[in-house]
Amino acid sequence: MDSILILDFGSQTTQLIARRIREIGVYTDIVPGDTPASELPLDGVKGLIFSGSPFSVYEKDAPGVDVKIYSLGLPVLGICYGFQRMTEDHGGKVSPLEKREFGRSRIEYRRSAPLFKNIPDGFTSWMSHGDSIEKPGEDFELIAQSEHHIAAAWNRDKQLYGIQFHPEVSHCEYGVEILRNYVLEICGADAAWSMEAYLEQVSAEIRKRVGKERVLLLISGGVDSTVVGGLLLQALPHEQVYLMYIDTGLMRKDESVEVERTLRSLGAKNLSIIHAEDEFLSALAGIDDPEEKRRIIGDLFITVQAREVEKLSIGDAFLAQGTLYTDMIESGKGVGKKAKVIKSHHNVRSPLVEAKREAGRIIEPLDRLYKDEVRRLGTTLGIGDQIIRRHPFPGPGLAVRILGEITPEKCAILREADSIFMDELKKRGLYDEIWQAFSVLLPVRSVGVTGDAREYGYVLALRAIISRDGMTADVYPFESKDLLEISSLITNSVREIGRVVYDISSKPPATIEWE
Known part of the structure; x- marks a missing residue:
């Protein structure tokens, strides 16, 4: 069976790359990035991918690659750090950015290349890097530019491709199509995995x-x-x-x-x-x-x-x-x-x-x-x-949704409030639109008024995100009416809660769970 081999340099999205390719119908294996070329499991492999990394290529302990891999005759796609690794290995230069690129960035073509076949010019990519390609490697030509920096380059003769953005994350426009072009068109792999x-x-x-x-x-x-x-x-x-x-x-x-x-x-x-x-x-x-x-x-x-x-x-x-x-x-x-x-x-x-x-x-x-x-x-x-279709629930349960010390009283409060939140999402037809929703009980009390009395109640944070895999996530865009009504139901039904807030943080920089 045809496959793609990914060399992992410690990226948080390495397996996400593999998953995207499996969705295309091609099997993937992952090996450490420093595996010698002679030890790579190449049976059935049609192409290689270099992953990203939390390191910079110029750091002392930055992960390297056996340069003999470039002579195997297989196409190679370098993603983010993988592109930078490829650049350094071919005499180019990678430098830290004065202005880091994280999140969405528009990509404009410099030259046509098979990697971008049928991809519209000016698509929105997803960046996550603090370094940039200052000088491309030898025999590499620029094929795309971001709003600030080099976005992609190509060594035509060796079939080496480098892209600075992450096509594997769900927020990158045409990311799957770019990977499909690489896997099926450039590598010629047969889609036979399910x-x-x-x-x-x-x-x-x-x-x-x-x-x-x-x-x-x-x-x-x-x-x-x-x-x-x-x-x-x-x-x-x-x-x-x-x-x-x-x-x-x-x-x-x-x-x-x-x-x-x-x-x-x-x-x-x-x-x-x-x-x-x-x-x-x-x-x-x-x-x-x-x-x-x-x-x-x-x-x-x-x-x-x-x-x-x-x-x-x-x-x-x-x-x-x-x-x-x-x-x-x-x-x-x-x-x-x-x-x-x-x-x-x-x-x-x-x-x-x-x-x-x-x-x-x-x-x-x-x-x-x-x-x-x-x-x-x-x-x-x-x-x-x-x-x-049930929303994910963490193994530690409410322990990581009660910030601070855990008590039976807090568990009971959070259970009741979260139940109201879930029931309302289902009644309003929103539950299946949301990848994960839950409530978080904060370790603070806020002043409030109930009738003529002044009280201090717990603050409850609501979290609802849309995602495909949990590695990246956007905030679910509630209608104001829904949030106002759900908040009112919770504070009216759970006496100990005096204030409800909505978490509008994406991942990254936040995680999905609060702890």
Whole structure:
């Protein structure tokens, strides 16, 4: 099967490039950017892509590439840092910008090139860089210009392409078309990969690895863990699959009842519902640091799991998780050693989870997929739309949506307010237009007036974003009427909340969750 090989230099969007190409129908693999040319897995590879990076090419520890790769006879596309790496390797010059380029930037052509076939001049790209190409590499000709700097160059003879913007992010106009031109037209790859092919592949891998041993899945009832549950139940005999739901006291309103109903409908034979609210809230008492919250929750998940597994007498079962690639890369677990930590995820960097991983006892069949791909996989598995289209919910639950110390009272307040928010989105036909929406309880009180009384109530922040994959996100543009009415419903229904605000930050620079 034809494929494209991506060399990763630590970019937060490396897997996003791969996902875009898989959407085109061509399989992708990712290897560390410093892999020697002689060790690259080139069987079936039709072209190479150099990813971006958090580094600058002129920094001492900047990731490099084996220059022999340029002589393999394969087309190469360098994206952002990849373009800069290519420039330096061919005698060009990269310099820091006085004015950095982040976000939208208009692209004008200097010369026509196959990469921009059928792409209109003056399209809007998405930039994310603090360095610029001051002088192109030898035998490179400029083919596009941004509003301030060189945007693309081409070495015609060696089939080397460099672009300064990110075609992989959803906010880049014609980004997929540019990648399609590269993969199908320039590289000549055959589009033969599909989600059905992925399902067949990952199911075979699970059966081979697990054999006749048992597998335990800590399931939250959200999209990711539910899809993993469906996948395990399809790939393995039901008797081998154990589903365990731990009610941490940090769940949404009526979550536990809905979770049990859903799992029973999937035909699970071994299902344990563990009520551990007191245990989790006691461990979190007095803790306000978000990273410490995640660590405590991650460790306690495994501790409770170990205790309950012992009761089930299923031995040292494999532990399955609904970890996505976004979890891995934001935790610094991308391909290679150059990815940087944005935030820790309770199911990635927790020491006890790491120990399980080191022992080879963790199965993460979604760890190379993004959220929308997980939804497609769930549909392929036959899981209903009501579950598949559900908004993402973080593993630590309300713990990272209550800023500051967590208390049972705050959990109850946030649960009720968030339930009102979700119900209103559904009633108004907005829920499916939004990729993720939720409420955040802030650690401040604001003065207010109720009747003739002066009161200090909590401040609640509403968050609603539109995205395709969670790596970039825009704010959902509510009509003022909707926000005003939802705010009024919340403050009238939840006495402890005295003020509602709306978060209008995009990603980047903000993250989707507040902690």
